[in-house]
Amino acid sequence: MNVFVTGGAGYIGSVCVEELLNAGHTVTVFDNLSEGHRAAVDPRAAFVQGDLADPPGIARALKESGAAAVIHFAANALVGESMANPGKYFRNNVAGGVNLLDAALAAGVRKFVFSSTCATYGSPERVPITEDLPQRPINPYGESKLMFEKMLGWYHQAHGLEFVAFRYFNAAGASARFGEHHHKPRSARFTAPIIRRRTARASAITSTSSIWPPRTSLPWLPARKAATTLATAMAPRCAR
Numbered sequence: 626m627n628v629f630v631t632g633g634a635g636y637i638g639s640v641c642v643e644e645l646l647n648a649g650h651t652v653t654v655f656d657n658l659s660e661g662h663r664a665a666v667d668p669r670a671a672f673v674q675g676d677l678a679d680p681p682g683i684a685r686a687l688k689e690s691g692a693a694a695v696i697h698f699a700a701n702a703l704v705g706e707s708m709a710n711p712g713k714y715f716r717n718n719v720a721g722g723v724n725l726l727d728a729a730l731a732a733g734v735r736k737f738v739f740s741s742t743c744a745t746y747g748s749p750e751r752v753p754i755t756e757d758l759p760q761r762p763i764n765p766y767g768e769s770k771l772m773f774e775k776m777l778g779w780y781h782q783a784h785g786l787e788f789v790a791f792r793y794f795n796a797a798g799a800s801a802r803f804g805e806h807h808h809k810p811r812s813a814r815f816t817a818p819i820i821r822r823r824t825a826r827a828s829a830i831t832s833t834s835s836i837w838p839p840r841t842s843l844p845w846l847p848a849r850k851a852a853t854t855l856a857t858a859m860a861p862r863c864a865r
């Protein structure tokens with residue numbers, strides 16, 4: 626399948642692109658490199674440096690890629706920053722997202738996979754969080770991702786767009802080649818080198834974080850598992 630991956634130069638996106646290519650798919654990465662790295666894009670993928678804030682640019686890139694599906698990672702994704710600068714999050718994650726959805730429709734793309742977040746649940750009523758719990762975000766990051774999820778629902782109703790949204794959290798680790806290129810250490814990624822070997826063996830592990838309060842036990846999701854899940858969601862029954 627021919628896939629258009631936004632944010633494919635970033636942490637999870639770069640690993641997902643590698644997984645897609647290994648599975649025989651054709652990939653175009655669209656990224657403005659605000660957080661990602663050109664070197665993190667697998668050389669087998671086509672690369673377009675562009676911004677979701679540029680509607681003609683995103684529409685052209687998507688159409689020229691010939692993609693049949695979009696996997697959408699491009700976003701700002703720092704909770705703390707979103708509290709200090711909510712406008713940045715609504716502009717990029719929501720308004721930028723509308724540009725992408727409209728470009729997908731114009732290009733005839735009908736399959737869409739969204740890298741959402743469990744931050745859409747806010748403070749959950751219980752753990753483990755089940756999908757049916759109410760989504761009540763407590764920060765602009767989670768709110769912006771929930772708004773995009775809702776937009777997907779309306780685009781499905783109005784235009785028949787098929788979509789899947791994954792609400793995961795605390796990705797950690799990397800593949801052997803990608804997932805450790807970052808401008809600055811942030812949240813769970815900071816610990817990635819420490820637990821990489823462990824995550825390679827386990828499907829989920831519990832670790833103690835130096836960033837969250839002491840003795841907080843957090844489950845980690847191996848980045849590669851997140852990437853593979855998003856990659857396979859795109860086309861469960863489709864031929865390559």
Ligand SMILES: NC(=O)c1ccc[n+]([C@@H]2O[C@H](COP(=O)([O-])OP(=O)(O)OC[C@H]3O[C@@H](n4cnc5c(N)ncnc54)[C@H](O)[C@@H]3O)[C@@H](O)[C@H]2O)c1
Pocket residue numbers: 631632633634635636637638655656657658659660661662675676677678697698699700701702717721740741742743770792793794795796797813
């Ligand atoms: N890392 C996690 O634990 C985690 C958990 C749940 C969900 N997510 C979601 O997965 C996605 C990727 O997260 P990540 O940790 O890989 O972040 P990241 O910052 O490493 O990757 C985001 C990528 O998007 C690009 N980007 C941002 N704004 C853009 C724009 N306007 N136009 C084009 N490219 C743009 C950045 O340059 C970067 O390469 C995000 O949507 C995030 O909300 C991440």
